[in-house]
Amino acid sequence: MKVTIHDVARGGSGVARLESGEIVFVPYTAPGDEATIKITEKNKNYSQGELVELLTPSPSRTEPLCPAFQKCGGCAWQHLPYSQQFEIKKNGVLHALKRAGIDASNIAIDELPAASPYFYRNRIQLRGNPKEQTLGFYERNSTRIIAIEDCKIARKELNNALPQIREEGSKKDSEYKVELEVLPNGEIRAAWNMKHAAFGFRQVNDEQNLELQKWVQNQVETGEHLLDLFGGAGNLSLGLISKFKKIDCVDIGSPKERPSDLPPHFQFHRSATASWLEKAPTSRAKFTQVILDPPREGLGSDFLKIESNLNKKFNPERIVLVGCDPDSFARDAFRFTQKGYHLVKLGVLDLFPQTPHVESLAVLKRTTLR
Ligand SMILES: C[S@@+](CC[C@H](N)C(=O)[O-])C[C@H]1O[C@@H](n2cnc3c(N)ncnc32)[C@H](O)[C@@H]1O
Structure with a gap:
């Protein structure tokens, strides 16, 4: 059927009515x-469609850099100008807050779009087939490999390593997965058939990660004790070492x-956040600052345990x-x-240009101190 697209949903797809x-x-x-x-899936409140033919392209479209765009499952938005991508992300965060019950219309928002919308990823996960000599990414919604010569969102150092990886992969017995990472010293590390981020979590966009570190560190006020919860390798707290008497980084x-x-x-404490807080003794430190950076699921069913132990034992005034x-x-x-708590500041930071992913940031301040 013929449609006009009137919006882009924060999940990444265009929307037609x-x-x-x-x-x-x-x-x-x-x-x-x-x-x-064409309609590919009907649900109660919406349908899923596929583009068959672009009759009149929107004047706002931009030329995708990658020849595999629309085939490779990696990027959803190379056809949208970057400024529009960021606007959709920002509105998406505000929409999610509204749906959850927070009116953020009067809250200051720090906007942190990426300076480099291409060639930013320091880590990519590739699939290879030795028989067909292919190395690339999975096709969208499929496990078919789309061969890639040059990934436009990966750092150039990773693209330069692809011929050697393809060569090594061709000696494998069966289809393989390889995760390539460029380390801060420029060295390339390859993890063959290992789980995702096998060498430990590291943000994939170094340039934007610096912006994330700066933003978080600017929001954290001075105090005696800092808790960096879901802190990984201390990405957000190592820069605050000189500002605190004690820092606990839990992950x-x-x-x-x-x-x-x-x-x-x-x-460092190698532990689940909820159980570490459960076992932690009551702190005597004044002005404990807290950074919370959980994985995609958020605090989930651990929320009450985490919040009540934080409150009881650390009495934080602010949470980032x-x-x-x-x-x-x-x-x-x-x-x-x-x-x-109430929301005193918001931030929207883009670590993943060309995709709908977005980092949401907030400062929460306790109104009623116990
Ligand atoms: C979004 S990452 C943030 C890491 C770190 N703040 C950074 O900027 O690199 C989420 C982290 O949560 C950790 N994680 C997942 N579930 C956890 C849990 N139940 N308790 C503690 N850490 C957890 C992961 O290992 C990962 O390092």
Whole structure:
């Protein structure tokens, strides 16, 4: 059927409204496109569609850099100008907050779009088939490998390593997965058939990660004690070492080996956040600052345990909340507002240009101190 796309959903697809009032999500379309689409899946409140033919392209479209765009499952938005991508992300965070019950219309928002919308990823996960000599990424919604010569969102150092990886992969017996990472010293590390981020979590966009570190560190006020919860390898707290008497960085995947140059007042705890807080003794420190940066699911069913132990034992006045999924971030922020915190600042930071992913940032301040 013929449709006009009028919006882009924060999940990434263009949105069309049929004459019947029904909403259809169509990947790889832009607001203003006139297109022929086919319905591929019908649900109660919306349908899923596929682009069949672009009849009149939207004037706002831009030329995708990658020849594999629309085939490779990696990027959803190379046809949208970067400024429009960022606007959709920002509105998506506000929409998620509204749906969760937070009106953020009067809250200051720090906007942190990426300076480099291409060639930014320091880590990519490739699939290879030795028989067909292919190396690339999975096709969208499939496990078919789309061969890639040059990934336009990967760092150039990773692209330069692809011929050698393809060569090594051709000696494997069966289909393989390889995760390539460029380390800060420029060295390339390859993890063959290992689980995702096998060498430990590291943000994939170094340039934007610096912006994330700066933003978080600017929001954290001075105090005696800092808790960096879901802190990984201390990405958000290592820069605050000189500002605190004590820093506890808690993560199930904390580094196994402590860097030799770390001062003793910075401690890693390899533990789940909820159980670490459950066992933690009541702190006597004044003004404990808290950074919370949970995985996609947010604090989930651990919220009450985490919030009540934080409150009881550390009495924090401010919490800096970082979320990589706007819905779980908004749910957690709302639950904090139900526990006496209010939102004093928001941030929207883009670590993943060309994709709908967005980092949501908030500062929560306790109104009622116990
Ligand atoms: C979004 S990452 C943030 C890491 C770190 N703040 C950074 O910027 O690199 C989420 C982290 O949560 C950790 N994690 C997942 N579930 C956890 C849990 N139940 N308790 C503690 N850490 C957890 C993961 O190992 C991962 O390092």
